[in-house]
Amino acid sequence: MSVPNLKPRAAPYRVMPGFGLTLGFTILYLALIVLIPLSAVFLKTFTMTWEAFWSAVTSERVMASYRLTFGASLIGAFINVIFGGIVAWVLVRYSFPGKRFIDALVDLPFALPTAVAGITLTALYANNGWIGQYLDPLGIKVAFSPLGVVVALTFIGLPFVVRTVQPVLEEAERELEEAAASLGASSFQTFSRVVFPSIVPALLTGFALAFARATGEYGSVIFIAGNLPLVSEITPLFIITKLEQYDYTGATAIAVVMLVVSFLLLLAINLLQAWTRRRAGKK
Numbered sequence: 001m002s003v004p005n006l007k008p009r010a011a012p013y014r015v016m017p018g019f020g021l022t023l024g025f026t027i028l029y030l031a032l033i034v035l036i037p038l039s040a041v042f043l044k045t046f047t048m049t050w051e052a053f054w055s056a057v058t059s060e061r062v063m064a065s066y067r068l069t070f071g072a073s074l075i076g077a078f079i080n081v082i083f084g085g086i087v088a089w090v091l092v093r094y095s096f097p098g099k100r101f102i103d104a105l106v107d108l109p110f111a112l113p114t115a116v117a118g119i120t121l122t123a124l125y126a127n128n129g130w131i132g133q134y135l136d137p138l139g140i141k142v143a144f145s146p147l148g149v150v151v152a153l154t155f156i157g158l159p160f161v162v163r164t165v166q167p168v169l170e171e172a173e174r175e176l177e178e179a180a181a182s183l184g185a186s187s188f189q190t191f192s193r194v195v196f197p198s199i200v201p202a203l204l205t206g207f208a209l210a211f212a213r214a215t216g217e218y219g220s221v222i223f224i225a226g227n228l229p230l231v232s233e234i235t236p237l238f239i240i241t242k243l244e245q246y247d248y249t250g251a252t253a254i255a256v257v258m259l260v261v262s263f264l265l266l267l268a269i270n271l272l273q274a275w276t277r278r279r280a281g282k283k
Contacts, residue, residue: 041259044252056253065235068146070261072234073214076153077161080210081203084161091162092169106163109156114219121152122224144226149234152220157210164206168199204273208266215262 045053056062091103109117125132125142132143142148172195180190218236225232235258242251 041252045256048249053253056250057257064230065233065238069235072149076214077207077211079154080157080161081207088162088165118220118223148224152224153214160209161206165202168202201273201277208269
């Protein structure tokens with residue numbers, strides 16, 4: 001009885017080096033870029049007593065900056081989810097003159113320096129600006145107010161939603177929409193029951209990215225906000241103020257609070273996104 005010639009299966013070809021080497025490089029890189037700097041913030045904060053830490057992070061001025069920063073970031077991200085989704089839909093589903101120009105215009109907040117964006121928005125929405133001069137008689141004050149902070153954070157967060165939703169819409173199966181229409185579904189029913197569930201994870205991802213970007217925004221906000229204590233002062237600016245006063249422990253304490261709150265919000269959004277994907281996969 002002849003024994004079959006069993007040849008060992010060849011290892012799959014990989015362009016990059018082995019798993020151990022790439023994993024070690026990944027951990028080292030993340031440690032140098034992310035873990036060590038964040039650990040330094042926490043370690044600096046641990047030099048404070050609990051009473052000093054609590055006093056630094058719960059003063060009236062700091063609490064007002066928290067409310068403005070996180071509140072405006074949430075509002076801006078929510079606005080971008082609505083209108084960014086509409087922009088992505090138009091860019092994917094329709095052809096019109098100037099489409100490529102508008103598509104490139106979406107990325108402008110990525111390329112534009114934040115200080116330039118802040119100065120431009122301030123010039124537009126000031127009382128004598130191109131847009132502000134028409135809003136001022138209506139009693140709407142944008143520049144040098146919390147509303148201006150929302151406008152700036154919406155401006156810088158728009159590309160995150162559009163560029164996240166756009167590829168999902170491009171890969172969506174049009175046959176499902178045609179099948180729903182052939183079965184008598186209205187346009188609203190087709191969108192709400194076929195299209196929208198498929199783009200919900202992308203919308204949540206865009207929301208998380210826009211929110212994370214907005215909470216740490218500084219350059220485009222300080223010009224249009226007016227930086228009035230207890231009114232239009234954002235937390236990143238307050239941290240810079242602490243550093244200029246050589247209050248490094250106070251600055252790191254506030255930074256730790258922002259870091260923890262941002263992480264918890266992003267974690268909640270990511271868990272919601274994972275739940276949405278599992279639910280869509282079961283259907």
